[in-house]
Structure formats: C-alpha cells, structure tokens
Amino acid sequence: MSTPDETPQPQQPGSQPPQPGNVPPAGHQPPQGYQPPQGYQPPSQPGQYPQPGQGQPGPGQSGFHFEMPTDGPRSFNDVMPQGGFSGMFKTQGLPTELKVSYFIWVISGLLGLLFGLIAFFAVIAAFAFAPGFAAIALILLLLTLAVAAAQVILAMKMKEGKEWARLALTILAGVSLLLAIFGAASGGGSGMGLGGNWFGFLVSAVAVVLMWLPNAQLWFKTVKGHA
Numbered sequence: 001m002s003t004p005d006e007t008p009q010p011q012q013p014g015s016q017p018p019q020p021g022n023v024p025p026a027g028h029q030p031p032q033g034y035q036p037p038q039g040y041q042p043p044s045q046p047g048q049y050p051q052p053g054q055g056q057p058g059p060g061q062s063g064f065h066f067e068m069p070t071d072g073p074r075s076f077n078d079v080m081p082q083g084g085f086s087g088m089f090k091t092q093g094l095p096t097e098l099k100v101s102y103f104i105w106v107i108s109g110l111l112g113l114l115f116g117l118i119a120f121f122a123v124i125a126a127f128a129f130a131p132g133f134a135a136i137a138l139i140l141l142l143l144t145l146a147v148a149a150a151q152v153i154l155a156m157k158m159k160e161g162k163e164w165a166r167l168a169l170t171i172l173a174g175v176s177l178l179l180a181i182f183g184a185a186s187g188g189g190s191g192m193g194l195g196g197n198w199f200g201f202l203v204s205a206v207a208v209v210l211m212w213l214p215n216a217q218l219w220f221k222t223v224k225g226h227a
Contacts, residue, residue, distance in 0.1 A: 112148030
C-alpha cells in the first residue's frame with residue numbers, strides 16, 4: 001500500500017518541459033501555460049524534429065562563398081599546359097560561359113603579343129630622338145608582353161579546371177587596368193599592346209565576369225570533385 005508521499009502528482013501548468021530524448025508523440029499538445037525554451041522552433045510536420053547540423057544558415061552564410069584555391073602549382077611543370085600548346089583551340093566539355101571567356105583570354109593574349117612585338121621596333125627607334133620617353137615606353141611594353149603571354153598560359157590552365165588559374169586571371173585583369181592607367185599617363189607608348197589600353201581592360205573584365213557565373217562555378221566544383 002503506497003503512502004501519500006509516493007503518490008505521483010499531476011503535472012501543473014508552468015512545470016518543467018520533458019527532458020531531452022523524450023520525444024512527445026505526434027499531435028501532442030503542451031500543458032497550458034508551458035513556455036518553450038528560447039530559440040525553439042516547432043517541427044514543420046508532426047513527428048519531424050530537426051537533426052543535428054540542420055536548420056537555418058548561420059550568420060554570414062550566403063549562396064556564393066569564395067574560397068582560396070587549394071590546387072596551386074607545386075612546380076614549373078604544373079604551370080605549363082598539359083600536352084603543350086597543341087590543344088590551344090580545343091574546348092570540349094566546357095560550358096558556354098567558360099568557352100567564351102577562354103577564347104577572349106587566348107585571342108586577346110595572342111593579339112597583345114603580336115601588336116606588342118610590332119610596337120617594340122617602334123620603341124627601339126624612338127631611342128634615337130626621345131630616349132627618356134622610349135625607356136618608359138619600353139618598360140610598359142615589356143610588362144604588356146608579359147601579361148599577354150601569361151594570360152594565354154593561364155587561360156589554358158583554367159580550361160583544365162584549375163581554380164588557381166581562374167583567380168590569377170582575375171588578378172591579371174586588375175594588372176591590365178593599371179597598365180591602361182599608366183599607358184594613358186605616359187602618352188600611350190604601349191597602346192598597341194591589348195593588355196595596355198582601355199579596350200584591353202574592358203575585354204578582360206568581360207572574361208572575368210564569365211568565369212565567375214554560377215554555371216561556370218558549378219563546372220569548377222565538378223572538375224575538382226573528380227580530380
């Protein structure tokens with residue numbers, strides 16, 4: 001025979017909620033006056049409770065998340081295109097955005113090299129009557145040639161799915177902007193180089209935008225997942 005002290009008492013309004021692990025059945029209604037813990041969200045459907053790690057995105061999270069590339073080159077051979085330059089104009093498997101961006105980089109780079117070499121002879125001839133101006137123009141022209149050659153090589157590595165090459169091309173577009181500014185300030189001494197004028201920068205900017213579109217980013221993630 002139980003004593004009055006052992007008789008279970010009915011739960012009163014405002015009492016403590018069930019302990020963790022005791023999941024109430026579907027359709028259960030909490031007692032009148034019960035206040036849920038701060039931050040508690042009821043399940044969207046009866047019987048469904050959030051699992052650890054699930055829920056709303058944390059602060060600062062969004063659909064676009066930039067991460068530094070982890071596939072950087074470890075040697076000079078990693079920088080050079082696989083198979084050499086024989087496959088320069090092959091773009092099988094690339095999405096349309098990256099195809100357009102790739103050809104912009106390659107064609108503008110080749111034109112930059114061509115016009116840069118032509119301008120080189122003009123700058124050499126300028127040393128005879130304006131050595132100071134010719135020296136500045138020669139430095140800018142050499143930088144323009146280096147940028148043009150680099151963007152061709154980086155574009156071919158970008159075509160291989162290398163995220164570090166995409167980031168390097170983005171930085172290269174900023175270098176093109178600096179060359180455009182200094183080229184204009186020096187009187188356009190390297191204006192024939194595509195990377196050293198405003199048109200070259202605008203072309204580079206278009207190519208950069210195409211590389212970071214959602215479809216292009218998805219392709220990079222897919223290639224990285226199969227590497």
